[in-house]
Amino acid sequence: MIKRRGTVTISQVAQAAGVNRSSVSRAFTKPYMLTPETVARIKAVADTLGYVPNHTARALSTGRNSNLALIVPDVANPFFPPMIRAAQDAADAQDYCVFLGNSNEDPSKEDRLVGRFIGQVEGLILASSRLPEKRILDYAEQRPIVLINRDVAGVPRVLIDSSNGMTEAVRFLAERGHKKIAYVSGPSGSWSNKSRRSAVRKAAQQAGLELYVCPAQVSSFEAGLSAVDRILDAGTTVAIAFDDVTAHGILAGLEQRGITVPDGFSVVGCDDVLGDLTHPPLTTISSRSSEAGGLAVSLMYDALRSVGLKDARYLLQTELVVRQTTK
Amino acid sequence: MIKRRGTVTISQVAQAAGVNRSSVSRAFTKPYMLTPETVARIKAVADTLGYVPNHTARALSTGRNSNLALIVPDVANPFFPPMIRAAQDAADAQDYCVFLGNSNEDPSKEDRLVGRFIGQVEGLILASSRLPEKRILDYAEQRPIVLINRDVAGVPRVLIDSSNGMTEAVRFLAERGHKKIAYVSGPSGSWSNKSRRSAVRKAAQQAGLELYVCPAQVSSFEAGLSAVDRILDAGTTVAIAFDDVTAHGILAGLEQRGITVPDGFSVVGCDDVLGDLTHPPLTTISSRSSEAGGLAVSLMYDALRSVGLKDARYLLQTELVVRQTTK
């Protein structure tokens, strides 16, 4: 037993105030059960002694710890910080604390994190989870789970639906005369990638465009950079990237090869996380990652209060944001 | 008492395995005390029953919870994610979980967060804390605290020392013929801002440059944007910004006014978080926020094992990274 320096317990306060431990407990959690004077006296004693309720002990006896966990594939990917922040704020509003986990896109690491968190939170939010569906369902049995950008029936989920934004983008490009377009894929396990790719595929077919799909890879500047040769070789005139980070890499690769954007080639990103930071400012698909974060937390509250369907499925719509990388 | 669905306790395992509760406990935490066969049998029973040790109960009786808290002013500021990630990884390596708090640059919110976390972590890491020094010292009395970019004697801290990078930048600018420079300040409570500003001040004096200091503000794109008029009115030919985010705003403001960079005006950022994302790629001061995060966690471990001076003060050096916004 490791003694924390100067820890004051409920018993010491009780003794000093000349009451039972239960009264001290009630003074803090159920003051209406006690005379106002008793409450005041106990609180005064507690104050001078520097008493602070022990969160762990309370959690053990109540079975509630007011903690949530949020696991993301990569904190450093600009898509996630706004989401983390919004989730944080929503949790904060209900006096919940949130554990953050970074799975580094690695399913086994994600699994380890979930295992480590699950015993000390009331619920978990998994963003862009790479876990096998079965595993998610197993965990969901132990604790409420809310998913973001992962579609598993029976588990409440918030999905940023990029497909209509993607569709809009393809139509926009078709109208502007493009004949052959490229889609530069994101991580293979990603629901977002699947949904974006299939939206592009479908829209391209409808618009009569030829489509080249550049194979799966992680979302990174380098991935975009290295895709440039292939999309040029394929004879396309525009690339729609899995996300803005990848699009940014593509932009850089084009510049290295002396190709100007949008005159020599067009590029479309997704998620709108870079604003007009790129040069030229990137045409992209809006996202709403912070709304997704807040919504996920509120779904979590519903699940914790056992209200709301287990099968809630929220779709957040997106749209094309035209800036200057398309012609 | 809220019953968790299907919670298996140590007692049930004990009964099923025909041993005492303490043996079950030992099978998991001190297997060497038991016969290998007993351990195997207990674990087998635990497995079929789906027993998972209760983290909270364990924490209560051992007084250790293997949790850390990390509080940052703004998750969405690109300076922090790499730091968070590194801290996370370092914690992970020792089976620690980390709570993340976002203070939103607000001292009172930061205070609330610390209060909420302190009861359920072994130590806290405060990045760019805006808390009054006294408050920090008070908290440090209750739990080990490690600071990042905040210099309080008696509290272990890791400081990214931008002053030599700043000095280098000022000299570099002086050599290139600049006569009057501007420093665009960051948040007023920020140690980094103070240290950067005074480094610039000193170096400017030594190099015989005239200096205009643009008043304090938060770190944001908008802040940079709105500072442009003042730095132009002041007749300067180069602005050194508190950080890259602010510098990016300045760049945008200059472009709006039709001033080309670096021919019409030069800009220097700090922290090197934007890479060559800006246009033109930003000359900046290197940072090493991820190292700072990792180092902070390892200082925390030292503190938890009670080794190491209470007054550890690590300085991480920085340097000028010349890209294309200076002439």
Added chain:
DNA sequence: GTTTGACATGCAACCGGTTGCATGGCTCAA
């Protein structure tokens, strides 16, 4: 054939709160 000691396991107290139920004092009405 005891004694000694090592070792595996059991026993029970403890960590610091919470909570259902018991108790005892007081008020109010009959």
Added chain:
DNA sequence: TTGAGCCATGCAACCGGTTGCATGTCAAAC
């Protein structure tokens, strides 16, 4: 004056583990 009922507080069990100490067993040593 007495009984009913309410209310403030106390009592003790409980949450689910951990751990110091006691106990019993068995083998080696004398």
